[in-house]
Structure formats: C-alpha cells, structure tokens
Amino acid sequence: MKNSIAERVNDFIKNYPPFNFIKPESLLEISKQVSIIYLDKGDTLFKKGDHYNEHFYMTRNGAITLYHTSINNTLEIINISDGGDVFGLRPLIAKENYKLTAIANEESIVYAIPIDAFQLITQKNARVQKFLITAFATNTYDPYTAEEAGKIFVDYLPNNNQDMVNFQTANYSKNPITCPLTSTVKEAAIIMSKHRIGCIIVVNENNHPSGIITNSDIKNKIATGRYPIETLVTKIMSSPVITSSKGITVAEGQLQMIKHNIGHLCITKDGTINSKLIGVLTHHDVLVSLGNNPSVILKEIKRAKRTRELRAARLKAETLIKSYIEQSIPISHIFKIMAQINDAVTHRAVKIAIKKMPSKPPVAFVWMSLGSQGRKEQLLFTDQDNAIIFEDVKEGIYDETKAYFLDLAKLVTKSLNKIGFEYCEADMMASNAEWCKSLTEWKSQFNEWILNPDEKAMLLSSIFFDFSPTYGDDSLTLKLSESIYDTLDKTQLFFKFLGRDALKNPSPLTFFKQFVLEKNGDQKDLFNIKSRALMPLIDAARVLTLTNRIKGVNSTYERFEKLAELEPNNKELYESCSYAFKALSKFKTKQGILHNNTGKFIELSTLNKEEQLKLRRCFKPINEIQESLILRFDLKNFG
Known part of the structure; x- marks a missing residue:
C-alpha cells in the first residue's frame, strides 16, 4: 500500500491537465516537491497586488474562489476552482503581481507546485504550455466590468477576429514521404510523382531530416539546366530544415513559416533535427486549419446557395465547439460565437427560401428564433423553435398574406431540418399557423397569456418569451416587446405564475x-x-x-x-x-x-x-x- 506523500500527490494530479501530459517518471519528480496547504473557509491564499509566489496551485479538496476587485473596491467572482483545477498561474506566465484574490470557499486542501521545478521538466512540452496559457488567459480579467469586457484573450492569445483557431494543435501529415541522402533528383522526382506530392524530405540513415526538395527546387534548379537530373539530392535540397515538435499550434506553425520564408515544417519526435521525422506541416495544412474558424465559417454561410452548403458550414462549427471545450475556452465565448453562426445559418436559410417563393414577401416580416436559440445559448444541434411576425394588413388580404408566410416557413423549417435542427415535436414552429401571425395578433396573444395565465400559458411562456429577431424587420419585435412590457405593468398575477x-x-x-x-x-x-x-x-x-x-x-x-x-x-x-x-x-x-x-x-x-x-x-x-x-x-x- 502506498504511503508516501509524493506518491499520493502523484496519484491525484496525474488525472488532470496539465499533469496528465507529463511522463510518469517526470511527474513523480514534480510531486516530490509539491507543498500541501490546508485552508479553512474564508482563508486567503493570495490577494490582488500581492507579490507573486514561486508556486502555482491545484485544488485537492474543497473549492477556491477567485475574485476580481472592481473599481468600487468590491469583490466579484471570476471562477471557482474545484478538485483538479489549477489556478494562480500568473507567476508561471508573467512575472507580475497577482491581479485576482483567492479565498477558500470551504475547508480546502491545495497543492502548491513549485514553478522552477515544473518549468524545468515541461519547458519543451507544447501540450502543457498550451493548456497553461489558455487557463491563464481564461481567468486573467473580470468578465463583469464593461471596460475590460472582451479583453480576455488580448494579451496572451490571438484576437477575436481569428478567435481561438490559432491556438489549436496543427493537423500535419503523419506519414511523410522521404528519400535517403544517396538518392538522385530523378529518383526523388519519381517518388514525388507517384505519391502526387509537392515536396519530399531527405533523411539520413537514422531517419533524421537532413533536407527538403520541393517542386520549386526541381523547376528552378533542374528544368533550367543548372543541374543534371542524375544529380544527388544533397546538391539541390534546402538544408538545414526547420523543425518543430508534434504539439505545435497553428499560430506557431504559421509564425515559423513566415519567419523562415518556408512552406513546409518538419515535425520530429523531440522537435529538433537530431530526432526521428514523424510528420510534415505544410502551408496548405495551416490554411485548412485557419478555414475552420468562425470568420471563415460565417463567410461560407453568407455565400451558401444551397441547404447542403449550409449544413457543411454548420458541421464545421460542431468541430469548433469540440476544440474550444477541449482547450477550456470560456463557455460565454463559445455561446457568443455559436449564436452568430446559428443566426447566420437561419438568416441564410430564410433568404434562400425567399428566392424559391413565386414572389417577394407581400409585406414586412421578421423571423423570430425562440427558446435556446432566442436566448443565444444553442450550442449542439437541438430541435427548432421559431415564429413569424408579419406586418398588419387589411382584412381582405389577410388570409392570402398569411398563406404566403406559412409556405415560406415550411421551406425554411425543412431546410433547417436538413441542416441538422430537428423538427419541434410540439410543433412550435413558424410553419404552424398558430405561430405565424400579424403584429396585432401577436400582441393579443401575449396579452392573453399575461392577463389570463394558466398552465398552457406558462408552458408557452417558457418558449415564446425568449425571442430574438433573426431575419427581417427588427422593428416588429421591438413593437411587440413594448406591448408586452405595457401589459406586464397591468398585473402581478402573471409573475406569480x-x-x-x-x-x-x-x-x-x-x-x-x-x-x-x-x-x-x-x-x-x-x-x-x-x-x-x-x-x-x-x-x-x-x-x-x-x-x-x-x-x-x-x-x-x-x-x-x-x-x-x-x-x-x-x-x-x-x-x-x-x-x-x-x-x-x-x-x-x-x-x-x-x-x-x-x-x-x-x-x-x-x-x-x-x-x-x-x-x-x-x-x-x-x-x-x-x-x-x-x-x-x-x-x-x-x-
């Protein structure tokens, strides 16, 4: 039975990032130097303005609340670190005084990890570094103060236009095509032609990368007659190659390529030229990775002309969510990104549907998203909740006008279904005549729910009171909102219900x-x-x-x-x-x-x-x- 403190520490921390990215023998060395801190409820571990410690921390038991001190000197919660969470990372990333205050939320046990020992072992571990910088950036600023809102990623991560894609691990080719140092250019070119690739890595007897030959080298050095085709690859290859480790991020890869004016990066076992080649990152790989970010996805959505193109773009967003979650990006950031994408998909679906209609909309209208999409909280695919408000019309053309919008709604809901949003089982969709109405009818509907509340009204209120305009004339939803609040002033019973x-x-x-x-x-x-x-x-x-x-x-x-x-x-x-x-x-x-x-x-x-x-x-x-x-x-x- 294990009884040493170091082994007990090791058994706990090995289950959580970033320690689960460290080799067992190295992790045990860190565990031997960890200090254990016992805190009562209300005890302060460090406070804003304190000189940084030589440790960062992990909660073992209990919970540590991280507070930001606002302008009016009040404490506001930034995060609560439960068992397995790391915090107090500022000394590890930036040698600055603490910006937050850490107070025990209850009786707690905290592990203090010495920074020097940790950095000595992990300085070349890209996965560890990526996790720590992301975790640090997540809790650097106060999300509740307007003057700092939106700055969470400014100092240590790429800006919001590129979002977090630059910080994702790059997807590189895992089976690089190579040739030995003794090959001729002709032999290398035949291999490149066979595999339909634009470059080949020249390796030594230990499979360490010694150089690289690209299509440009063959065009500029062989086709021009400077060297004969039987020349050894060592005569025309670019050497030494630029290398990196397998944990390289998209941003790091892009910076390396720009810095060295290259289009290919050799990925080796330890990141140096003196270890085994395991992959190649190309400029094309970087562009593909950059293509899977919100800005590009939104452009694809706006250009889409068919439902299947919208579905493809929305599926890319599912990959984004997974990547963001894995890298501990704040859920509030993910909400905002996905709200833009979901609204853009719906907006485009309506626009495409209008083009399929025999004529343009007869009057102004607005497509309303309801429920989770209306609250801007829809992440993974769920069912649809939507409605249409159209402008008031004369009684004589009302039925004809409503029929037009019902037909339009059927096209839109069908399209959304194909994209991945299931039909609502309760039929709370704009294609249902009950939820496709004129502005006056919608005002009357909400008035009825508010002034005569019952079980059905409460059920519908949970969906219809969370609405936001997605396409069309926003003024219609503003007028509806004004009517709702005017009616709310007339009753207290509705609030009780x-x-x-x-x-x-x-x-x-x-x-x-x-x-x-x-x-x-x-x-x-x-x-x-x-x-x-x-x-x-x-x-x-x-x-x-x-x-x-x-x-x-x-x-x-x-x-x-x-x-x-x-x-x-x-x-x-x-x-x-x-x-x-x-x-x-x-x-x-x-x-x-x-x-x-x-x-x-x-x-x-x-x-x-x-x-x-x-x-x-x-x-x-x-x-x-x-x-x-x-x-x-x-x-x-x-x-």
Whole structure:
C-alpha cells in the first residue's frame, strides 16, 4: 500500500491537465516537491497586488474562489476552482503581481507546485504550455466590468477576429514521404510523382531530416539546366530544415513559416533535427486549419446557395465547439460565437427560401428564433423553435398574406431540418399557423397569456418569451416587446405564475443528497441535467428579468449578471447563478460531444468523483434562487 506523500500527490494530479501530459517518471519528480496547504473557509491564499509566489496551485479538496476587485473596491467572482483545477498561474506566465484574490470557499486542501521545478521538466512540452496559457488567459480579467469586457484573450492569445483557431494543435501529415541522402533528383522526382506530392524530405540513415526538395527546387534548379537530373539530392535540397515538435499550434506553425520564408515544417519526435521525422506541416495544412474558424465559417454561410452548403458550414462549427471545450475556452465565448453562426445559418436559410417563393414577401416580416436559440445559448444541434411576425394588413388580404408566410416557413423549417435542427415535436414552429401571425395578433396573444395565465400559458411562456429577431424587420419585435412590457405593468398575477413555474423542478438532490434520477422510460436511472439543473436557472432568470423590465438581454448568464448590477443586495447570489449556469452548460456540452447526443441525460456511473462533486457544487445556487423566488413572489401557499 502506498504511503508516501509524493506518491499520493502523484496519484491525484496525474488525472488532470496539465499533469496528465507529463511522463510518469517526470511527474513523480514534480510531486516530490509539491507543498500541501490546508485552508479553512474564508482563508486567503493570495490577494490582488500581492507579490507573486514561486508556486502555482491545484485544488485537492474543497473549492477556491477567485475574485476580481472592481473599481468600487468590491469583490466579484471570476471562477471557482474545484478538485483538479489549477489556478494562480500568473507567476508561471508573467512575472507580475497577482491581479485576482483567492479565498477558500470551504475547508480546502491545495497543492502548491513549485514553478522552477515544473518549468524545468515541461519547458519543451507544447501540450502543457498550451493548456497553461489558455487557463491563464481564461481567468486573467473580470468578465463583469464593461471596460475590460472582451479583453480576455488580448494579451496572451490571438484576437477575436481569428478567435481561438490559432491556438489549436496543427493537423500535419503523419506519414511523410522521404528519400535517403544517396538518392538522385530523378529518383526523388519519381517518388514525388507517384505519391502526387509537392515536396519530399531527405533523411539520413537514422531517419533524421537532413533536407527538403520541393517542386520549386526541381523547376528552378533542374528544368533550367543548372543541374543534371542524375544529380544527388544533397546538391539541390534546402538544408538545414526547420523543425518543430508534434504539439505545435497553428499560430506557431504559421509564425515559423513566415519567419523562415518556408512552406513546409518538419515535425520530429523531440522537435529538433537530431530526432526521428514523424510528420510534415505544410502551408496548405495551416490554411485548412485557419478555414475552420468562425470568420471563415460565417463567410461560407453568407455565400451558401444551397441547404447542403449550409449544413457543411454548420458541421464545421460542431468541430469548433469540440476544440474550444477541449482547450477550456470560456463557455460565454463559445455561446457568443455559436449564436452568430446559428443566426447566420437561419438568416441564410430564410433568404434562400425567399428566392424559391413565386414572389417577394407581400409585406414586412421578421423571423423570430425562440427558446435556446432566442436566448443565444444553442450550442449542439437541438430541435427548432421559431415564429413569424408579419406586418398588419387589411382584412381582405389577410388570409392570402398569411398563406404566403406559412409556405415560406415550411421551406425554411425543412431546410433547417436538413441542416441538422430537428423538427419541434410540439410543433412550435413558424410553419404552424398558430405561430405565424400579424403584429396585432401577436400582441393579443401575449396579452392573453399575461392577463389570463394558466398552465398552457406558462408552458408557452417558457418558449415564446425568449425571442430574438433573426431575419427581417427588427422593428416588429421591438413593437411587440413594448406591448408586452405595457401589459406586464397591468398585473402581478402573471409573475406569480411564472415564479411558480420556475419551481416546478425542485432540487436536483434528494433529502439524502443523492441525485434525482429519471424513474421511467428509456431514460430510467439517468440524470436529466437540462430539466433538473439548467431549466430552474433559465426560468428564474426569465421571470426576474421581466420583473425588472430588463430589455435586450436574452442569455441566462447575462441576465443574472445584469440582475447583479440592478440588485446589489443579491449580487453574490446572481453571480453564483451565472457561474453555475455556465458550468452546467459546459458540462452538458462535454457530455453531448462525448456521447454524440444532446448531453441532456447523463449516466452518473460514467462520472468520476470529482465530476460529481463539481455538479453538486452547481446545485447550491439553484436551491437559493428558488428560495428567493418563493419569498419575492409570496409563493409558499400559491396554487
């Protein structure tokens, strides 16, 4: 049985990045130098302005909250580091005083990893460096302050126009075509022709790269007559070659090519010319990688003329999500990127559908995205929720006008279905005559829901009160919003119903602190993270947003952040809810990617203890916000 402290430390940290990227023997050397820190709830590990320590940290047990000190000297939550999370990375990346404050959220055990020992072992480990810089950038700035909003990636990562694609590991050719030093140019050219490639790597007897010959070399040095075709490759090859290790990122590869004015980079086992050749990164590989970024995807969407082209572009976005999740890019950033892509896909689908119609739209209209897309929270493919508002027309041409938009909606929803967005089982789509109406009819509909609330109205409110314009005349949605808020001023009963509806999914844990699992059907014994954890937060944010007359803020986490500004007394609760929503959304997305589904239902046996602990930690704000709703809307004895 293991009993040394170093071995116990090693057994824990080896399961988490970046330590899982380190060779076992090297990791044990680091573990021997790790210090163990015990903290009581409220203890401060370091605070803003402190001189940097010679360590960075990993949470072993408990939780460490990282705070930013705002302009008015109040602490605002940036992140909560649970078991396995690293933090306090500033001394590792930039020798500057701390910008954040770290306080124990509860009794905690923290590992302090010595920076010098760590860097000595990992300085050439590209995967470790990439992870640490990304993790550092993620928590560098305060996401709640307007003056620093959007700067998260400015100093240490590429700008938002290129997003995070530059920081992805480059995809290079894994089976490079080579020839020995004793080959003639003719022999090399025959090999290149056979494999239809533009370059060949010249290697020595140990398969170390010695030089490279490209099509340009053959054209400029052989075809011009400078050298005969039987010349040895050593006479015309470019040497020495530029090399890198297999963990090279797209940005690093691009910089190397620009710096050395080359189009090919040799990938070797240890990154030097004195080790085995394992691959070749070409300028074309870099361009392909750069093509899979939001800017390029959006351009492809705008140029698309057919549904299959839209589907291809949207599928690229699925790859982006996976890459972003793997590299710990903040979920708020992913939300914003995907909201742009999803809206662009829908916008283009409507535009293509209009061209298929026998005539142009008879009057102004707007296509509204509802539900998760309306909240700008749709990541993986889900079902459709949408509606159409068209301009008021005279009674005599109303039926004809509505028929036009229903036909248009059928084309759009069919296209979205082919792209990957399933039809809504409840038929909450613009192709349903009930959800394709004139502005006046929509005003009447919302008035009915608000002034005469019942179970059906609450069900529909969870979908239709989260709307955003995606194509057409935005002024129609603005007029509808104004009408909704005017009507809300006339009643308090609706808020009680909405508040009660937000309580329909109680605590995700039983009285004995066990997860509440599904009891019937195909999902029996699975945990429904959407209905049990995410929806209570979504519903609470919606009713509180409507109560506070907050306009133009649709996403759940941003709604809570706005509420934190408006209600300082509940600031900590709202910020905790925002954080919990983002953490749960990321968890659901990771599960969806892992199991190739929506991630809605989770088999708890597949989660390790640390993952279950992180889930449980997100449930506390759910209980607290629901208790708050009960008090605010006096729901204890309601209904």
